[in-house]
Amino acid sequence: MQRDTLLKQVTALDFVTVDLNLYLDTHPNDQLAIEEYNKAVDEAEAVRREYERLYGPLCSFQTPNDGDTFAWVDGPWPWEQEFNY
Amino acid sequence: MWIYEKKLQYPVKIKTPNAATAKVIITQYGGPDGELGASIRYLSQRFAAITPESKAILNDVGISGRKMTTVKKLYCKGHGLYIWQFLSYPALLWINNANGTSNQPPIASCIAFSASLDENRLLVWPASRSASSSLQ
Numbered sequence: 001m002q003r004d005t006l007l008k009q010v011t012a013l014d015f016v017t018v019d020l021n022l023y024l025d026t027h028p029n030d031q032l033a034i035e036e037y038n039k040a041v042d043e044a045e046a047v048r049r050e051y052e053r054l055y056g057p058l059c060s061f062q063t064p065n066d067g068d069t070f071a072w073v074d075g076p077w078p079w080e081q082e083f084n085y
Numbered sequence: 086m087w088i089y090e091k092k093l094q095y096p097v098k099i100k101t102p103n104a105a106t107a108k109v110i111i112t113q114y115g116g117p118d119g120e121l122g123a124s125i126r127y128l129s130q131r132f133a134a135i136t137p138e139s140k141a142i143l144n145d146v147g148i149s150g151r152k153m154t155t156v157k158k159l160y161c162k163g164h165g166l167y168i169w170q171f172l173s174y175p176a177l178l179w180i181n182n183a184n185g186t187s188n189q190p191p192i193a194s195c196i197a198f199s200a201s202l203d204e205n206r207l208l209v210w211p212a213s214r215s216a217s218s219s220l221q
Contacts, residue, residue: 011092018094018149025141058090077091084096 004085006051010058013044087148094152124150 020037027033048058056071057063065071076083113119127147134140 007092008096011094011096014090014092015094022142022145022149025145026138028138058092059088060091062088072091078093084093084098 003051003055006047006054008085010044010047010051013040013047016040017044087151120150124148 017037017040020033020040024030024033024037052058052063056075057065060072078084115121124147127143127150131140131143131147134143
């Protein structure tokens, strides 16, 4: 259950950051949007760290690997039914 | 270069299979009106862009087209599959092809359904034989 919650949060927060990214591409001088973007990035980062700590990496070449096996290959992949909530 | 994140942009949980919807969604995958084609066009056009803003937006929208395509493609593979319709942004109610031309009646902006791809055939899961237009 906690995995579902964390995954849902990081998915939602990343969506916010991507959306603000696209907006800021064409409005690079919008200070308010920049503030919102920074807030969203911080929040997303915090949840992402927690998710990765508990359930493994979300990226394949940027996170250190704990343990003897390469955790990236494990677990359900996003196109499998067990992955989604 | 790009980074792959092991998560979807949207969750997918199919309740009601709908072959009619599957047919519509698969049109968005490839071909001249599909997202993949549009993505490549944007990514190619960015090299000729002049202002920083236009380079950035062509880059980032081109990439986002790739995300959609990956979801659709991966979901078509294999025996059990789910297809997630991502209509660019959730506010859209019309299916547009990647060029923005609307040619479908309005539907719910988020559709989930499952279909089983056996090579080139589209099969509907036994759970629902009727191609009903009600969408979960």
